[in-house]
Amino acid sequence: xxxxxxxxxxxxxxxxxxxxxxxxxxxxxxxxxxxxxxxxxxxxxxxxxxxxxxxxxxxxxxxxxxxxxxxxxxxxxxxxxxxxxxxxxxxxxxxxxxxxxxxxxxxxxxxxxxxxxxxxxxxxxxxxxxxxxxxxxxxxxxxxxxxxxxxxxxxxxxxxxxxxxxxxxxxxxxxxxxxxxxxxxxxxxxxxxxxxxxxxxxxxxxxxxxxxxxxxxxxxxxxxxxxxxxxxxxxxxxxxxxxxxxxxxxxxxxxxxxxxxxxxxxxxxxxxxxxxxxxxxxxxxxxxxxxxxxxxxxxxxxxxxxxxxxxxxxxxxxxxxxxxxxxxxxxxxxxxxxxxxxxxxxxxxxxxxxxxxxxxxxxxxxxxxxxxxxxxxxxxxxxxxxxxx
Amino acid sequence: xxxxxxxxxxxxxxxxxxxxxxxxxxxxxxxxxxxxxxxxxxxxxxxxxxxxxxxxxxxxxxxxxxxxxxxxxxxxxxxxxxxxxxxxxxxxxxxxxxxxxxxxxxxxxxxxxxxxxxxxxxxxxxxxxxxxxxxxxxxxxxxxxxxxxxxxxxxxxxxxxxxxxxxxxxxxxxxxxxxxxxxxxxxxxxxxxxxxxxxxxxxxxxxxxxxxxxxxxxxxxxxxxxxxxxxxx
Numbered sequence: 275x276x277x278x279x280x281x282x283x284x285x286x287x288x289x290x291x292x293x294x295x296x297x298x299x300x301x302x303x304x305x306x307x308x309x310x311x312x313x314x315x316x317x318x319x320x321x322x323x324x325x326x327x328x329x330x331x332x333x334x335x336x337x338x339x340x341x342x343x344x345x346x347x348x349x350x351x352x353x354x355x356x357x358x359x360x361x362x363x364x365x366x367x368x369x370x371x372x373x374x375x376x377x378x379x380x381x382x383x384x385x386x387x388x389x390x391x392x393x394x395x396x397x398x399x400x401x402x403x404x405x406x407x408x409x410x411x412x413x414x415x416x417x418x419x420x421x422x423x424x425x426x427x428x429x430x431x432x433x434x435x436x437x438x439x440x441x442x443x444x445x446x447x448x449x450x451x452x453x454x455x456x457x458x459x460x461x462x463x464x465x466x467x468x469x470x471x472x473x474x475x476x477x478x479x480x481x482x483x484x485x486x487x488x489x490x491x492x493x494x495x496x497x498x499x500x501x502x503x504x505x506x507x508x509x510x511x512x513x514x515x516x517x518x519x520x521x522x523x524x525x526x527x528x529x530x531x532x533x534x535x536x537x538x539x540x541x542x543x544x545x546x547x548x549x550x551x552x553x554x555x556x557x558x559x560x561x562x563x564x565x566x567x568x569x570x571x572x573x574x575x576x577x578x579x580x581x582x583x584x585x586x587x588x589x590x591x592x593x594x595x596x597x598x599x600x601x602x603x604x605x606x607x608x609x610x611x612x613x614x615x616x617x618x619x620x621x622x623x624x625x626x627x628x629x630x631x632x633x634x635x636x637x638x639x640x641x642x643x644x645x646x647x648x649x650x651x652x653x654x655x656x657x658x659x660x661x662x663x
Numbered sequence: 664x665x666x667x668x669x670x671x672x673x674x675x676x677x678x679x680x681x682x683x684x685x686x687x688x689x690x691x692x693x694x695x696x697x698x699x700x701x702x703x704x705x706x707x708x709x710x711x712x713x714x715x716x717x718x719x720x721x722x723x724x725x726x727x728x729x730x731x732x733x734x735x736x737x738x739x740x741x742x743x744x745x746x747x748x749x750x751x752x753x754x755x756x757x758x759x760x761x762x763x764x765x766x767x768x769x770x771x772x773x774x775x776x777x778x779x780x781x782x783x784x785x786x787x788x789x790x791x792x793x794x795x796x797x798x799x800x801x802x803x804x805x806x807x808x809x810x811x812x813x814x815x816x817x818x819x820x821x822x823x824x825x826x827x828x829x830x831x832x833x834x835x836x837x838x839x840x841x842x843x844x845x846x847x848x849x850x851x852x853x854x855x856x857x858x859x860x861x862x863x864x865x866x867x868x869x870x871x872x873x874x875x876x877x878x879x880x881x882x883x884x885x886x887x888x889x890x891x892x893x894x895x896x
Contacts, residue, residue: 276777287765555761558722559822560750560778562742655717658757
């Protein structure tokens with residue numbers, strides 16, 4: 275305790291140099307907490323949105339379906355096994371039929387797309403499929419990205435062509451019943467969502483589906499022949515992408531922290547040379563050299579403790595304000611295929627803040643100990659005279 | 664009653680490496696100092712007086728021979744034991760005061776007591792008593808940078824004396840002071856020596872200091888060439 279008090283007293287007496295170090299460290303601390311918050315906010319939002327719009331709590335795929343292999347699509351439809359009927363009746367499972375198709379949005383343009391059929395009354399995902407309930411004509415929903423790339427608006431008619439189950443081409447005009455705004459590109463880009471009954475009728479695939487979405491919070495039904503894909507499997511790409519992003523963040527943290535710690539290291543190294551007499555005096559007064567080295571290490575560590583206090587004072591309102599207003603993302607971010615909103619709201623978790631504090635305190639202690647350990651080997655007689663160079 | 668020995672040096676040798684050879688700072692020094700002495704190690708620069716002081720203060724170890732301080736052999740003390748010896752029994756006064764710059768006068772004097780773990784209330788009493796000895800109670804809140812040279816050295820004396828050590832080692836305490844201040848601090852030390860029976864050992868070549876010494880040990884080239892006791896008065 276005496277050493278800690280002395281360390282604080284010494285650094286507070288250090289004047290401008292102390293406050294410069296504290297300023298740099300506190301800035302680093304707040305930036306790291308903010309970056310962590312942004313990453314956590316993004317991760318949480320991405321997962322939540324992906325689950326809400328695309329994956330549900332998992333999916334049952336018919337055995338031939340592989341979402342990564344477009345050549346499996348012509349055969350990726352089969353009658354829904356009876357074992358899943360009960361779940362479907364309860365609303366726990368929602369069938370989706372996927373068929374390849376082509377749209378002709380006008381101006382001589384042709385776009386390969388996927389036609390996806392889903393029950394208009396479904397509640398498993400957030401797609402606003404109630405707009406497909408109109409039985410007078412076949413209508414479709416498109417996401418804003420698809421609408422933008424195809425130049426479609428609500429109420430437009432677009433020519434759609436597809437192959438039926440026997441491989442014969444068919445085509446018709448389909449009305450765009452609505453344009454939805456989703457943060458998940460995987461349900462938007464290159465897709466037209468229809469009522470599953472319409473699509474089954476159009477393709478002659480009555481009672482068939484490609485996969486079933488398990489509603490969030492429901493139990494996984496017993497295996498009835500289709501392959502269950504867990505949420506972990508379905509979000510693996512997202513997790514990998516976020517993990518890669520975390521690595522980038524860590525590199526950024528290391529750079530930021532290194533710059534801040536360089537200032538502490540520089541101060542510590544200078545201190546040990548400039549404060550020779552003081553070191554000698556501590557020893558003469560009855561401290562061991564090891565204890566003086568500990569004192570200097572604590573001084574370096576105290577910078578980080580002070581920086582955390584200062585960072586908390588100025589950083590808390592800034593971080594809370596940021597959590598409230600969020601951070602706007604550029605429009606181009608939508609084109610990256612990552613589930614991300616126009617605004618990211620940072621989430622500051624206790625664990626992340628605690629880790630940041632521990633990393634800063636531990637690394638500043640380490641960087642302070644490095645030069646301070648030389649004190650244990652110093653000639654104190656020379657130190658007292660200030661003759662060590 | 665026979666005087667009690669507090670420091671005993673036997674065939675003390677201290678050498679320092681210099682280039683490929685070595686420099687002998689102390690050469691077979693034999694010396695005994697008793698409790699309550701007011702003694703000076705006197706000699707020109709390089710005569711070995713500061714080296715001798717450092718060994719007595721357990722800041723340095725002899726190359727050969729024995730140095731017993733308060734019955735403890737300096738050569739065999741661990742770093743912790745040496746620190747305890749200094750903290751509990753030895754006070755230091757330096758030529759350039761060596762006050763801790765960010766501390767107030769009170770805190771500078773208090774520091775040695777903090778190391779001893781003395782409770783706050785008792786500490787305060789002891790510090791104020793020490794500041795009273797040196798006439799600086801009104802400066803307790805001043806920082807060293809606000810003090811004159813004489814005042815700084817008086818703070819250093821208070822810091823050395825506050826724990827009432829058995830031995831005070833003063834290395835050229837008057838070197839940076841004018842005549843008036845030199846006399847003032849020496850009178851203070853004489854008074855404390857008489858009141859507290861503290862053994863004072865000076866390393867000096869200042870005539871002003873020598874006037875106050877009761878024993879003068881002359882050193883030359885690391886050896887004692889003369890040891891004279893000055894008569895009372």
